[in-house]
Amino acid sequence: MFKIRSGTKYAKYQGEVSADLVAANSFPEIANQIIQEGGYTLDQIFNCDKTGLFWKKSLKATFISKKEKQAKGVKMAKDRFSVLLTCNASGDCLMKPLVIYKYKRPRAYKGCDMSKLNVYWEKTSKGYMSTELSKKWFDDCFVEDAKEYCRKKNVFFKVVLFLDNAPSHARFLVGRHPSVEVVFLPPNTTSKIQPLDQEIIANVKLLYYKYVHDKMRKETDKQEEVKEIAETVSSSEEEEEEGPPLAASAVPPGSLTASTSAVPPDSLTASTSAVPPDSLTPSTSAAPPDSLTPSASAAPPGSPAAPTIPAPPGVPSPQQ
Template identity: 45%
Template sequence: MSAPTLKPKRKTYPIETKKLVIKLKAEGKNNCAIGRQLNMSESTVRSILKNEEQILKMCDSYGSSSLDSRSYTSTNSKELIKMERFLVLWINRKESEGVDLDKMTIMDQAKSFYSLICKKHNVLPSGFKASTGWLYRFLERKGIRNLNMTGERNSADEIAAKEFPAILKGIIEDGGYHPDAVYNMDEAGLQYKRMLKTTFLAKNVKQARGRKTDKSRLTVLFCVNSTGTHKMKPLVVHSAKHPQCYNHLQDMKDAPVYWRSSKKAWINSTISQDWLLNCFVPDARRKCLQDGREFKVILTLDNCPAHPSFLDGLHPNVRVVFLPPNTTSLLQPLDQEIIACVKALYHKTVFRDFRRCTESNIEAQQMIEDDSDVDEPMEEEVNEDLLTVHEFWRKFTVKHAVDHLMKAWEGLNVATIRHGWLKLAPHLVPPITQPIQQSRDVLSAAVQEARLVPGTVLVTWLRTTS
C-alpha cells in the first residue's frame, strides 16, 4: 500500500512579482516563458493575468508598497487593506508614545478600525474576526516584531500530586470536617503599578524604548474555603506600617484589609503566625458560628519557608495540612486560576480608571475621518484637561491599589473558587452552575481598557495640511 501523497503547500507571491508578470506579458512573452523566468507554474501565471485589472487598480489606489501577497478578491478587500494601513500607523504611534502593546490589544484595535471604515463607506462588514492566525500573518507581512518576557516555571512532582488528594480526603473524613471548614491560603506579590509585559515594535525600530519598570509592590495573602462561601478579608504586607495615604485613619485596623508591614514587603514566618492566630481564627470561628457548626477547620497551604511547620498545632481547633513539595502549581486551589483572576480583575479596574483619566477615546475616530493621506506625518496637540501617564502614576497610591484590589476580590465569583478546588479535593466541591472566570478572558477585558492609554503624554493626532 503506497503512502498517501501530501497536499503541496500553497505559495503566494508579492504584489511586485505579480506586476512583473503583467509587465512581461505586455512585452509579448508567452505564459511558459514568463513561468520559466520567474520560477512559477503556467497555471499561476494565468491566474495572475486573469486578475490583471484588479491588481493594477489596487496598486493605483493604495500603492504597491502597502499591499501584500494575499488575494484581493473578497468583497471587503479595500476596507481590509485600509484597516491594515491604519493599524501599522497606529502601532508606530503607540510605540513612539511608549505604550506597551500585546496581541489582544492589536486584535481589538484592528476590529475597531475595520468597523469604523466599513461604517464610513456604508459597507456591510464581511465577518472579519481579527483571529490569531490573521494577527501572525499581519505581523509577518508588515515586519513587526514581538518582544515578550516569559516567566520561569518550576518543576512539579506529578506523582506526589496524584497521590496527595486521596491522603487529604482521608484526613477530612477521619476528622469529620465539614466541606465549608476546609480552607486554602496562599500569598502573591502584586506590582500595583505594573504595565503590560509584551510590546510590538515596527520593523524600522531596532529595540524597545528603555523605560524603567515601576516595581512598587505589596504582598497579598488570600484565603478561601472549598465551597466558595467564605472569602476571607485579604492581608496586605507593605513596607510602611502606616502609609501617608492612610493618614485619615487613626489605626490601620480600620483599613479594608488586614495590614502588616515588613522591610521588603514580603511574608515571613512571624506574619504567618500572626495571621493564623489574629486573622484566620477569628474569621473562621465567626463563619462556623453563623452556620451553626462546631469551630473545627482544616487549613491547607504550601511548605514555603514563610509557612513554618509549627503552624500545625498552634491552635487546637485548626488542623494545618502542608502540600507536598513542588506540587503547588498542580494542586493548590488558589494557584488554579483564582489568584490569576484576581490580578486580572485588579488590572481591569485600574486600567479603566487609567483610561478615563488619560484618554479622551477619540483618536481612532479622528484617524478614520482624516484618512485622505494616511501616510502623511501627524501633528501633536496636547489636551491640557487630561492627565499624563506620569501624573496618573504619581498620584496613584497604595490606598488606590488596595481599593482596586478589594473590588477585584469581591468580583471573584463562587464558580471560579470551586473550580480551583477540583484538583485538590474534588469530593468537597458542590456543583458548579455559574460561568467560570478565566484569567485570560478577564485580562483581555483589561487590555481593552488599556489599549488606548498613551505612554508619556496624551496627544490628539491631527492630519497635516499639504
C-alpha cells in the same frame, strides 16, 4: 584550575524546579483520608496561598499616531506587595486578604486608620511573608475569621487548613489551636495540587488590574489638560503636513538675509573696506603736501615749462 580539578563548569539556571508528580498524585488520597477522619464539610475546609502583586504595572499596549512606527518602551515599575488569600471549599467564605508591604503607612494613606481598610495591612522590611508574621496572621486573623464564619453558618467550629510548604510558614502552626488542623502540602507540588493556583489567583489579579486601569482611564478623560495636549498635538501635525515656506527653508536661522551672510560684521560697505582711515580721497593720497599740481611735480629743474592747457569755457584759469 579549580574547575579543572573538580570537574565542574559554569552554567545558567534554565526554567523552574519541576514539580514532584509522584507526591502530587499521591497527596489527594491523603487529603481525602484527613477530611473523612475529621468529618469536615466543604464549609470547614480552608486553603490559603500568597502571591505578589505589582501595583504599578502598566499596560502592554497603547494607542499611537498613524505616522509612528512603534510605541516607545517604558521601564517597568518593580513596586510590589504580597497578598495572602484565604477561602473555603464551598466558595462562600472569602476571608479578608492579608497585604504585606514595606511601609506601615504609605503616603497615600496619610491620616487614614489602617485597621478600617478592607484588608489586613502588615509591614516587613522587604514586603514578604515571615515566620513571625504567619504566626500573627494565624492567631489574630484566620482563627477569629473562621470562628465568626462558623457562628454565622451555625456550624461547629472545627476546620482544616491546607497551605503550601514554604519556609515562611511556621511549622509550629501544627497543633497551635485545638479546633484548627493545619496540613502542609508536599514540596514542589504547588503548581499541581494547590487549589488557589487553579486560576483563582489569576482571576483576582485580572479583576484588580482591570479595575485600576478603568479608573485611570476615567480620571484621565475628565482632565482638561489632557484635552489641551491632544489639541496641541493635532495642530502641530497639521503644520507638519503643510510644510515650512520655501524662502525661509533656504535661509539659515542665524542670518536674516542670504546676501549679508558673507559680509564681516565690521564692514557693511565693500567700497570703503580697502580705504585707509586717514585718507578718504584716493587722488590726493599719493601727492606730496607741497605740490598739489601733478604737472609741476613731474618737471625737472632745468627743463622748459610744460605747455598750458586752456581751461574750458566758463571755468577760470589757475593763473588768474
